Amino acid sequence: MNFLHRLLAVTHLAFIGILVLLAYPAAADEYPSRPITVIVPFAAGGPTDVVARIVTASMAQTLGQKMLIENIVGAGGTTAATRAARAANDGYTLIVGHMGTHAAAVPLYSRLPYDPQTDFAPISPLAGTPIMILARKDFPAKDLQEFIAYVKANTEKLNAAHAGVGSVSHASGELLNSVLGIRPTGVPFNGTGPAMDALVSGQVDYMCDQIVNAVPPVRSGTIKAYAVATPARNAALPQVPTTTEAGLPSFQVQAWNGIFAPKGTPPAVIATLNAAAAKALGDEAVRNRLLDLGSVIPPPAERTPEALATLVKSEIARWTPVLTQLH
């Protein structure tokens, strides 16, 4: 049986592979001495995954070891974060956490199996993605002021789309509603694609979403963009004013992500990883690719474990009241 021979050969190879893997730690002396696994809590190709791949490709060069991305999806990213929190704290398993897994999940999941503040050792913030206020193309408001006046006057009639409970567009949309003091009908979709689809075809009135998703329809004029909720305008859509310019300075929000290790990871390892991440964020090629995506890159002074810890703390404090009242 040819097939059986082949099967045997494959089994042998797999066995040798396991032996090689087992032999690895014995050879370890200086970190990193073997490939590092980086868990991404979302599917390959999503905004978080793209940022993670761009940054870790550069970090891997600095560290002289491969960094393997493992996409673990499920329960708004909390499945992946749970696994990372329980992983060995030797610096060979890291996670790219984001606004959802390390802040919004706290008020949203009553039995969150991990604590974003105490179960992780922060390494560095990676990139932020600005949030935009978007509306269907025939929405009767020409700028943000008219938008605010209209939504306040017509709350009853309005349908606000979002990409599902716990998503970035859901959290930021709720924040906008609480800033404006309105309670429109929220219409959830399964992901940003279908939500954007509904906005393009005019089934819903407005939504908040990350700039990455908004660039194609805004550029082609199939939806309206009123403002970007960051201090500075974004190069990807330079014609869109900031919320401060447009008269809603209290609405400041961006989806952020950062790289974490499990708690108890040796400080020397954290320092090595932090240096590699900070260097990656300063690299011209990495910066250009992130800026193309509309990302905001943290300045050198904020590429520290402390900055990420502060960010997580302030974000949990910010989202808890906004998202708790929904229950």
Place this chain on the structure above:
Amino acid sequence: MVELFSNLALGFQVALSPINLLLCLIGALVGTLVGVLPGVGTVATVAMLLPITFGLPPVGALIMLAGIYYGAQYGGSTTSILINIPGEATSVVTTLDGFQMAKQGRAGPALAIAAIGSFFAGCVATVLIAMLGAPLTQLAQKFGPAEYFSLMVLGLIFAVVLAKGSLLKAIAMIVMGLLLSMVGSDVITGASRMAFDIPELADGLGFATVAMGVFGFAEIIRNLDAGADIDRELVQQKITGLMPTKQDLIESAPAILRGTMLGSILGILPGGGAVIASFAAYTFEKKIARDPSRFGRGAIEGVAAPESANNAAAQTSFIPLLTLGIPPNAVMALMVGAMTLHGIVPGPQVMQKQPELVWGMIASMWIGNLMLLVINLPLVGIWVRLLRVPYRLMFPAIVIFCAIGIYSINNSPLDVVLAGAFGLLGYWLIKHDFEPAPLLLGMVLGPLMEENLRRALLISRGDASVFFTRPLSAGLMAAAALLLVLAVLPSLRKKRREVFGESEN
């Protein structure tokens, strides 16, 4: 028109470069393999291979990923026909007549007609993408939550009509499928339903987990059951000819044509376009057939129509991505990811700014379909010979592949255990003459149906008349009502009983 030809010429120029031809071939081969291996889904594969394309030129990367996607539609039918395990959700209906054909020793013609139908559908869909991309997308945009819900209602009525045996049992299976689909987080409130605080259940039961269980494992248990050896021997001994006869071709040609049409239209719709397409095509064939009793007993149209439909739908689902930059399903969402990784922002401007990318991909689809036909037709012989492998060697291999496939989707051991439990349930169902196909359809359509129902009612502020006042939705509802009346009418029910009464299992 002239523009179309110059665009296509540009596309072929790009697609025919040696490197792109090679990538297209690799994609088609990997896709076929993925389709054949039960449990290893296209979404998982495209996600796994996405990073590999990082180092490739963008056109080549997209050509390869697209190849995997439509290649899997070719391969997906193979396991449905040979071992009664649908490799993909889109090939569930193919099991109904495909496996029966295999039992009659006609696995070869079934596989061949699936490949030929897919090829024809692929060619038509490629032309459609090139010619009608933009207007078709506008049609799809008219579909709001109310229209989707009505479409799903029609789909479920299809499922009732589709079933053989007891009507009551078929409805019970659909309802059970709907219930299973509700496990996990409520889409509107995020509340956990029937998950019993098990984190792995928070996102619901996976389609592959349940399908592998009730189709795959249950089928294996049944085969190992005493007295079921006859079936296996039937499959093994009576292999009559590898290629379809002239009669087969004449019978399936119109079915392929109709399947292609239905698939091309439904593929553009966001959501489970290809799945609905294959179910709809099958039901349509059965409805218009002169002798519907042949269906479920090895009618070649029952393989030709859904296989053409799912391939056509797989390809036309590129239209919203290419014209609007909006992905209509999970695989297309990954394609968006692939584009973003290469620094391309998907959307209408891609067609103007990087025509070589869009047209190169469109042209490669036609080339890829040709390659798939050339790869798949000779493989028919090999697959059929695989049936001669003694079952005591086959079934452990199938179990292992299924287990690996299920595990690989979420890296979750619980999924494998669940599939085992569903296997036992599936065996019980087979023993009591319940059919698993309506259960799976209920499970696939359930979430779409529930979400769109609640979405439509949210938007209408609870006014249920939206389903009947919006013209498209009303039309779909009317079609569903008509179909239901036909199925329930006493005189027809009697006839139906005569037709399906003593059908096997």
